[in-house]
Amino acid sequence: MPICIALLRGINVSGQKIIKMDQLSAIFESLGFQNVQTYIQSGNVVFLAVEEESEVRVHKIESRLQEELGYEVTVVLRTMEELKEVVERNPYDLPSLTPDEKVYVSFLSGEPAQEAKDRLLSYKNEIDDYRLRTREVYILCRKGYGKSLFSNNFLEKKLGLAATTRNWATVKKLVAMAESLRSKG
Template sequence: MLQYIALLRGINVSGQKIIKMDALKAMFESMPFHHVRTYIQSGNVMFDAAETDAEQLRASIEDMLKQALGYAVPVIVRSLTELEEAIRVCPFEVSQLREGEKVYVTFLAQPPALEAIQKLESYRNEVDDFQVRGKDVYVLCRGNYGRSQFSNTFLEKKLGAAATTRNWDTVLKLAEISRD
């Protein structure tokens, strides 16, 4: 069995696409998954599965959610190993953040094209910083994330990939829960 984290995009945000976590857990338990756990209301599901193809898992989860909910929910799947690597290679020294600074990770469905990353570079500014590493974009937010130029939607459009964003504390907690 491999350990995975499914990150659902756009649920329980501003009263839209409300999914109770106990119902979400039950949906995942109806699949060939084991040891299903959820974390907070933003759509984080940890589970074990025999399947080794994360893309196949993503497609199966999205199909199941569409059937159960009646609408599409984009899903990003990472193995625990991939999540731990994303934590390890964070380009920002999280322990050295100044007051008001926070790190976010935008998880992409696939690595962006080099041209898209180069175009994204033109949006650099003094307010927030970012680094693209494989299928992850790290955003150092020096203000309110809600006002950051590097929002999830902005990064999806500029990089041409489905994405979902989590704050650093949540990323660490997902890895911790997955290890248990």
């Protein structure tokens, strides 16, 4: 059984789309997923998945969330191996960053078309740096994510794909949780 990480977009933000993590776990378990674990309130779920195509899995999760919660929730899914690769491919030298500089990763629902990639290149600026790698955008925020141009909405508009962002500590924690789940199996 593959170990997967579901990244839910826009839940429990500013009092919108509220869901308790025990309810979220129960929804995932109702889909037949096993060893379901959540991490913080922003919608991170690590679980053992049934064997099926990723697109089918995402559709099942999104449909059940809509059914149970009464609103749409976009889900971006990665396997443990894909998430480990995200960590390994980090283009920034973390030890050299200043205390004010933080790394974030925006996870995309697919790979953007070349035209969209080229369009995004025109938005380079001096406040933030970013690197697009297949289905992720690594963002180096020099003045905080709240002041970054590269919000989920901005990336979705420019790339034509769903996006959800996590800070570097959360990405690393999700990898550790997935590896822990693998060691139990």
